[in-house]
Amino acid sequence: MPIEVLLVEDSPGDVRLTREAFAEVNSSIHLHVASDGLEAMAFLRREGVHARAPRPGIILLDLNLPKMDGREVLAHIKDDAGLKTIPIVILTTSNAETDIAKSYQLQANCYLSKPVQLDAFESLVKSINDFWLTKVKLPQQRQGT
C-alpha cells in the first residue's frame, strides 16, 4: 500500500528535487504537494478541492511559506486532536537555533535542515525514507476524522 506523504513546500524546484530523490529510493510513495500553509490546512481538513484528499501518513513541512507559514501550520495541526498524531518532519533551509527550539516546543516530531548540496540532499531524503517510511511504526490512517 502506498504511503501518503504531504510535502508542504513553496519552491517548485525543491518540490521536484524532493520528488526525484524519493523516487530514487521508494517507488511506493504518493507525494502530495501544498505550496502554502493555507493549502496545507485545506488538504488536511479535506476542504474545497481537497474533499477527497487522503490522510497523509507523514508530513514534510517547510517553515518559510507564503500566506500562512510553516510555524503556524505546525501549531494548527498539533492543536487539532484529529490531526496531531500525524508525524511532522520539519524540512527547511533554516538552521537557526530559534527555529529549531520553537519547532520542538510546538511538538514537531523532528527537525531537518535542507543541505545546500544536491548529493547531501538526496542522502537526507534517503534517510528520511529509511527511517520514517521503513522502520518507524506510523499510526494507521483511518479514513475519517
Place this chain on the structure above:
Amino acid sequence: MKTKTVLRHKLQRDNPESKDSGAKYRGLLEAAPDAMVVVNEGGEIVLLNVQAEKQFGYSRDELVGQKVKNIIPEGFAERLIADGTRTAAEALAQQIGTGIELIARRKDGTEFPIEIMLSPLESAEGILVTAAIRDISVRKAAEKHLAQMEGRYRGLLEAAPDAMVVVNPGGEIVLLNVQAEKQFGYSRDELVGQKVKNLIPEGFAERLISDGTRTAAEALAQQIGTGIELIGRRKDGTQFPIELMLSPLESAEGILVTAAIRDISVRKDAEKHLARMEGRYRGLLEAAPDAMVVVNPGGEIVLLNVQAEKQFGYSRDELVGQKVKNIIPEGFAERLVADALRSAEDALAQQIGTGIELTARRKNGSNFPIELMLSPLESAEGILVTAAIRDITTRKKAEANLLNKVEELNRSNEELGQFAYIASHDLQEPLRMVASYTQLLSRRYKGMLDADADEFIAFAVDGASRMQRLIQDLLAYSRVGTKGKDLLDTSGEEALQQALINLRGAIEEKGALVTHDPLPTVLADEVQLVQLFQNLVGNAIKYQRPGIPKVHISAARNGGNKWTFSVKDNGLGIDPQYFEKIFGMFQRLHKREEFAGTGIGLAICKKIVERHNSSISVESEPGQGSTFRFALAGSGKES
C-alpha cells in the same frame, strides 16, 4: 641731763656766739629727717634727735652718754680710733662724704641695716662726729631683690637661644650671653663695656637716643615689640643681617635695653631667593601658552598672565582680587575649600596632576569648556594654587565629531555585516537550484546529448558548486563579526582538541602528525578560537608535499598577560612576497586543480584574530614550511 647741761655751759663759756649756733645746730638736728647722733672722741653719744629715738627705740635720756657701740656694734667706733698711722681727725676725714653701710641695733635687740654719713663738729671738747643714720632696710631688701632678679635674669639671658645684649642709656653693653659671644665672635670680656655701635653700627643706638622730642624711655617704648632689621658686625669685620627685638629692663642703673639679636642671614637669603623665584615665576607665568591664574586660599585671583586676560576677555586689573568663581563658576573654588575633613592643602594635593574639565565664563557672559591643571605654589601668603586653564572648545568638538564618526562607522559596519549575511543567505536559495539541477542534468543526460552539451553542463555544474562554496565561505566570514560572542576565559587546550576532532577525517587521510605544547587559558570567543585552530591546522595539513605532514602548536608568554600562539608546519612554505596577500579574501596561491579551497580560510583567521584585538603574521620560506603566529590576552586567572 647733767652732760647736756655741762655741754651747754661749756659751749656758752667758750664761745659767746656758740650759744646761738649751738641752739641753731640743735634746731637743725631735731629737724633732720634722718636719725642724727653726735659722738665724742670717747665714742659716747652726746647729742641725738627725735628721729634717732624713734629709729633705735630708745628715749633721749637712755641714749645720751651711752657708747655708740650699743647702737652700732661694729664698724663705727673702730673707724674713728686714732692709731699709729693716723689721728682721729684724719680717720674721720677719710670717712667724710662716704655713706658707710653698717648694721644697727635697736633697743629690743633687733638689727637693721643702716647707712651712716659722717661730718665733723668742732666743739670745746674737741672734734665731735655727727652721724646721719639712715635706715636702709628697704633699700637693702630692694638691693637683695634686685640681686636676686639679676641672678635670675642672668640665668635666662644665658639660656636664651638668641644672642642677648643688655645696653645702658649710654649705649654701652653691660650684659650679654654666650650666644652673643658666638654670634659676634667676641669673648664676654671684650664686649662688656663696649659701645653697642661696635656690634651694630647703625640703627640701634640712634633709635634710643633721647632727643628734644622724646625721652630714652619713650624712644624705647616705640621700639618695643617690633622686629627691627639691621646689620650686625662680627669681630672679624664681616657683616650679617640681624633682627632686633627690644625690651626695657629696669635696674639700679636706670632703664636698660635688652636686645634679642637674631641672625637672619638664612632668612634673608631665602627671601632673596623667593623674590628671585617670584620674579622668575612671574616670567614663566607670562610666557606660558595656557592661561595661568594664581588663586589664594580665599579663592581670590592674585596673579594672572596675558593669556588669561585674552581667554576671559578681562584686563589684568579687572581680574586681580576677583573671586575665581567669577570666571570659573563651579568646580574650582569648591574643590579647594578646606572643610572639617581635610585642609586646603589636602584638597589641593588630591587635585594635582589631574586635568579637570569644567565650564568657564568670559567677561561677556559666554561660556566655554576648559581643562584645569592645578599645582601648589608656596608663598609668604600660604599655599597658593596655580591653575593652568586650557580652552578645550576645539577638543570637545573634535571629540564629539569623533564619537559621531565612530557611531556612524559602527552603524555602517553593522549594516555591512547584515548586508553580507543577508546577501549570502538569500543568494543560497536560487544558487541551490542552479547547482542541484545542473547536477541532475549532468547525471541524467550525460552521454545522451552531444559532447559539447556534456562539456557545457560540466562547466555549469562546476561554476555553480564553486559559487555555492564561495557563498558559504562569505557567510562564514561575515558571521565572525555578526555572530561573535564576548571574549571570555577559554581553554586553549580544549579549543585545539575540538578543532582536531573536527579535522580527524583529514588528519587520518593524510596520516598527519599533530603535536602541541600545553596551551594556556585565554580571553576568547570559544567557537571562533576553535575555527582559528581548525583553519590553521587544516591548512598546515593540506598544503603539503607527499610525505607525513607534521604540525606543532605552541604558546609562549609575551610580556605581561599576553600569549603568542604558533602553528608550525613542514609544508610547502610561502614566498615572502605573498605574506600579506594570503590573508586577503578569496586570495589563492594555487590552482584549483592542485588544492581545493576558496581562499577564505586565512581571511577568516585574520578577522577572528582582529576581533580579539590582535594580529596574525606568518614566517615562512618556500620549501621550508611555515609558522603562523597570533597573540591573545591571557585570562584573568592563571590557567
Place this chain on the structure above:
Amino acid sequence: MEAIGRKGMPTEVLLVEDSPGDVRLTQEAFRDANNAIHLHLACDGVEAMAFLRHEGANANAPRPDIILLDLNLPKMDGREVLAHIKEDDNLKTIPIVILTTSDAEADIVKSYQLQANCYLSKPVQLDAFETLVKSINDFWLKEVKLPQQRQNG
C-alpha cells in the same frame, strides 16, 4: 571548508529500559555506531522521572538530548512517563523515541496521541535489532537537528 560542529560534547541518551539484556544490546549497538554517546539508564518510570527532574542522587544528571523509552516498565510505565514528560514545558522538547516490543495499534496510536516523536518496534532478531539501533543513531544523532540543551530545571 568544513562546518564547525557543535562543541565536541557527547550526546546524552537516556534509555528507559527494564530488561538488562536489551540494555546490553542497545549499548553494544550504539558503541559500534562510533559516536560520542553517553548512555544513561533508568530501569523504570520512577527512576526515569527522577533522572529528568534531577532529584536525589540525580542532582547532577545531565539533560538528555534524546530519550529511548520502552512502554512496559515496572512501577510507572512508559505511557505515563511519556505523558508526564510531554506535560512538562521544560522537558517536552526532548525527543522521545518509543522503543518497545509491542506493535499493537492501540499502543502506536496512543503514543502518537501523547506526542511521542516516533514509535519503533523492537525486532526479535539480533541483527535486525542492531540495524534498528544503528538507524536511530544515523537518523536522530546525525541527520536530525536536536534542540540545544540549555541547563534549566
